[in-house]
Amino acid sequence: MERVMSDVNKVVLAYSGGLDTSVIVRWLQDNYQCEVVTFTADIGQGEEVEPARAKAKALGVQEIYIDDLREEFVRDFVFPMFRANTLYEGEYLLGTSIARPLIAKRLIEIANETGADAISHGATGKGNDQVRFELGAYALKPGIKVIAPWREWNMTSRETLMAYCKERDIPVDFSSAKKKSPYSMDANLLHISYEGGILEDPWAEAEEDMWRWSVSPETAPDAPTYIELDYQHGDIVAIDGQAMSPATVLETLNKVGGANGIGRDDIVENRYVGMKSRGC
Structure with a gap:
């Protein structure tokens, strides 16, 4: 599996601090x-x-970037998306994909x-994130080299990743890695999504304890919740x-909506x- 490639002197990695990207470092x-530079958004x-x-730092990284991009994300990406009424398959707000251009930038x-x-980046060779990251990067710097380890190495499971950690003395918490949720989750200020686990069976209903940000409509309050929104140039600037x-604004509305059973979706994308994937 190991091979030396000398055409790269320094690489910037989109780093979460989790198992996958720690192995990638x-x-x-x-x-x-x-030399590896890490960037955490x-x-x-x-x-x-x-x-x-x-x-x-424990992996020997000298240049570490951790940036708070929450305001820029909502102001320059989420709100323009809302104004454009951009919906995937006519129903899904682009919760995952809308964050990728900002990270690539x-x-x-x-x-x-x-x-x-x-x-x-740590996107797999089967999903859409690899395309989102790479097209965004190439649009901003056409000559940049993009390294996608999941398309190069032969590790295919969490077990092989953990074995690599032990072999290379990578500091990870193996107990928490083994207790990982059965779902693949992606979250940001706009949404939280779930894939994998029982959702791989399109006949199976999503388990109630999977949902983290919302209650079911059955358990939501019977009385309405009233809020007043102020807009400026098409964007919400005040609540009540x-x-x-x-x-x-987005954080507040997510809490109000979630408490009232709003925001759940179950689609096949x-x-x-060419593959299809179910997500909630």
Whole structure:
């Protein structure tokens, strides 16, 4: 599996601090013999992003970027998407995909700042994220090299990733890695989505304890909840007379909607490679 590729001197990795991207850091160091710069974006995923700094340092990373992009994400990406009424298959707001251009933009900015000649991501070779990241990067810097480890290495499961961690002394919490949710989840200020697990069976109903941000319509309050929204140039700027930043607006509305059984969806989507995938 190991091979030395010498055409890259420095690479900027979209780094979450989780198992997959921690393995990628060491894999890039081993196989490309290059310096790795990590970039962790806070787009409201609900997890502490600062621990990624200590994890990256433990892997020998010298240049570590952790950026709060929540306001930019909502102001420059989510709100314009709302104004355009952009819906996938006529019903799904682009919860996952709308965040990728912002991450790709910041990856390229960091590559320019640090003199990196490549970027890398942890998207698999079967999903749509690989295309979103890479087209975004190429649009901003056509000559940039993109390294997609999941399309290069022969590791295919969490078990093989954990075995690689033990072999290469990668500091990960194996107990938490083994307790991972059966669902593949993606979250930001706009949404949280679920794939995998029981959802692989299109006949199976999603389990109630899967949903983290909303209650079921059956358990939602019977009485209506009233809110008043103020708009400026098509964007919400205040709720019930209280001025709010874009990120605070979205966070507040998610809480109100979730408490009233609003926001659930169950669809089968098309992947770029021709596969279909169910998501909620």
